[in-house]
Amino acid sequence: MVKLVKYSISLSLIASVIIHIDLGYAANEMVTVGIGHSCGKTFCTDGTNDQEEINQAIRYLSQTYGGGTVVLDDGTYLVSNNVYLLDNITLKGTSQFNTIIKLANYTQLSNAGIIRVKRDTSGLTPAERRINHVTIEHLAIDGNKVHNPSKADGTTNNYLVYSEGNYITLNYLYAHDATGYGIDPHETPPKDSSPAISSDYLTISNCLVENNGKDGIVLDAVRYSSIFNNTVRKNSRHGINVVTASTKTVITANVIEQNGNGIEGNGITVQNDSIDLTISSNTITANSLAGISLRATTSNTIVGNQISWHSRQGIILKGASYSFIANNELYNNAQAANDTYNEIELQFYLNPTSRVTIYSHHNLINSNSIINDTSIKCRHGYAEKDSNEDYNFITGNSIVGCYRSTGIHLLSPNSKAANNYVNSTYKPVWPGRGAGLEH
DSSP states (O other): OHHHHHHHHHHHHHHHHHTOOOOSOOOOOEEEEEESTTOOSSEEEOSSSTHHHHHHHHHHHHHHHSOEEEEEOSEEEEESSOEEOOTTEEEEOSOTTTEEEEEOTTOOOSSSOSEEESOOOTTOOHHHHOOOSEEEEEEEEEOOGGGOOOOTTSOOOOOSEEEOSSSEEEEEEEEEOOSSOSEEEOOBOOBTTBOOBOEESOEEESOEEESOSSOSEEEESEESOEEESOEEESOSSOSEEEESSOBSOEEESOEEESOSOSSSOOSEEEOTTOBSOEEESOEEEOOSSOSEEEEEEESOEEESOEEEOOSSOSEEEEEEESOEEESOEEESOOOSSTTTOOSEEEEOEEOTTTOOEEOOOSOEEESOEEEOOSSSOOSOSEEESSTTSOSOEEESOEEESOSSTTOEEOOSSSOEEESOEEESSOEEOOTTSOSSEEO
């Protein structure tokens, strides 16, 4: 009964977030931008400082019509500073891989984001700095990180897209090779007596985000948003990193693979009091540490994901509570060392600032399929690392092939395991990996 109620809430959230309606300005006016002095378009670039002509086109539409669409012709636009989007502007290319905005060699941007969706004029309040109703689609953004190292102190403004505002849509982008973050929708920080403002109703879909120097996608204080049908791969830290009390957001149907640098990096990381997220139907494979990591979070739903071939845990909860984890397939995680890591593991989290210890409690782990069929095996399918990880309920799971025959390791007095199938000898093989049973 608990499962049915919780699952219905999750599906309702998915519907409400993905099918949100933007009732803002309809931008009908259009200008075109091309390459070369005689490009035949409204604005023509010359191959250096091309952000100047693109920004000119954006300002023209904003000042003349209150918004509109800037269409970039195919080719490479070499930029040496930020492209600034304004309210009600669509910036679109002709094709995802052939319309390219590329950062010039040895460039440090004035502000974060090759494409920057924020006003940086001095004297503005946080609310006045925000940009709303923007679409960026059908183009590539190349951070050119080979020729753009970080500053001497290790920091960089060289992100690909940075935004502060509502109703931001990113669709069919090839976002790659930033020195810093790939895509970073962000809260508007507080200033003086003005509080921080979250960014709401964002859509990131059908993007390829790869080879960036930090996280592929960061969601920083984002609400009511949807991240779906993206491929996020080979970024140097996390694939998707959800931080700063993000909430009511759906991350679904993404392929997230090979992120991390061997020392850090999970497929999806949720942290810093982010709550009420739904992570569903993703394929999460071979990221450096864990498939999904929840840290200092509550009330998140993880359902229907395929999580495989991680060095540590398939799913790890560190100070995470009231999670619903169901119907996931976890296959051959815990590959760093035999009999060391668990497929689903609960730990405490020590807040480094407050020094307060947060335990993982009141989590429901239901109807997951866990299989290890390699020579390197997980220790348990489910394990608690401390007796204070309490009031967790583990039910209806299938756990096959773990090193320890019990499959489930409970330490707390009030956690319960019921109706689980545990088998350390027989190894069912999933479709596509063979058929029948192996001995």
